[in-house]
Amino acid sequence: MLEPHQLALHTLTLRQLASAEQAAHINGLPEADVATALDRAVADGHAITARGSYMITPAGRSHLDGLYVDAFAAIRSDDEIGAAMESFEEGVNKQVLALTTEWQTVDVDGVPTPNDHSDSDRDAKILDRLGRVLEKTRKVLAPLATADPLLDRFADRLDAALTRAEGGETDHVSGVRVDSVHTVWFQMHEHVLRLTGRERPE
The missing domain is CATH 1.20.120 (Four Helix Bundle (Hemerythrin (Met), subunit A))
Structure with a gap:
């Protein structure tokens, strides 16, 4: 299965634009952990952020597709x-x-x-x-x-x-x-x- 920081990024495939709070509501992870994970995803080029909300990038989707093969x-x-x-x-x-x-x-x-x-x-x-x-x-x-x-x-x-x-x-x-x-x-x-x-x- 996915690691928590990977699950946070995965959540952005379920809701295209989400705050850390909204993503945490979906995946059940602590909001602070989700925020940290999504900021990490932004730094890695896997997500972008504006006005407190996050969106996955094409690179993020490709990254997840690779993870899914083993995780699932x-x-x-x-x-x-x-x-x-x-x-x-x-x-x-x-x-x-x-x-x-x-x-x-x-x-x-x-x-x-x-x-x-x-x-x-x-x-x-x-x-x-x-x-x-x-x-x-x-x-x-x-x-x-x-x-x-x-x-x-x-x-x-x-x-x-x-x-x-x-x-x-x-x-x-x-x-x-x-x-x-x-x-x-x-x-x-x-x-x-x-x-x-x-x-x-x-």
Whole structure:
């Protein structure tokens, strides 16, 4: 697996522009350690920084690609994890994407229209289905979570986002400026693709 300073840089592949605090929220490392690691990455030419935020450079991505080969060799050769990823891509990932679209739009005379969330019963049913998919996701990715505990952190963040949505904060399903289900799911998906050496499906 990755060393902590390598994981800090890896986090910038999951969120393209992040402060040390935001990166630490994703990877679970102490914020001070993340800041030190990212400053080191800047010095090495693997990241750039401006106004307290960091972004990975092409050299940083190339550096990580080289590290992944050895760091994730066991994961990439595990047949059970390979099967889990197939189930993830063809099952729960497509379901979450479909539910996100359903959450964002409603059909008005055959025309997709932005959902104003005035139909609380409809929203509640979508959230219930989304909750069941997230619960299934934990089971689907269990083999990978055994090898990489960060998966449990992603699952907990997804549950937290869903709870806030159920409490009436509708932007926590698909909002891009908050730790929404959509945002966390995108980060988790990118993370597991990098672990397993797969390409994001078109």
